[in-house]
Amino acid sequence: MTLSTADIADACRGDRLQGLITQCYDEHLELAELADDAAAEGDLDAHGFYSQESAAWRATAQILRTMAADPLLHRTAGAA
Known part of the structure; x- marks a missing residue:
């Protein structure tokens, strides 16, 4: 799963950021839980996949948190 085009467009406008952060x-x-389960089962391929995906969502959440804290984004979104 990834963020949809509409989700990305909303984020770029400064809309729904808190909801998107929560989703991420x-x-x-x-x-991360699936990665832990895979590791416990000894499935290193699945563990690597789930770990990488988990890290990508965590990084996306951090980017959205940075955007949410940017006053310029909110000023631009309010002016539109």
Whole structure:
């Protein structure tokens, strides 16, 4: 799963950022749990995949948090 084109467009406008951040963290946590389960089962390929996906969602959440803290984005979004 990835963010949809509409989600990305909303984020770029400064809309729905908190909801998108929550979605990203939820995905991160779910994938981290799957990675842990795969590691416990000795499935290193699945562990690597889930770990990488989890890290990508965590990084996306961090980018969105940075955007949410940017006053310029909010000023631009409010002016539109």
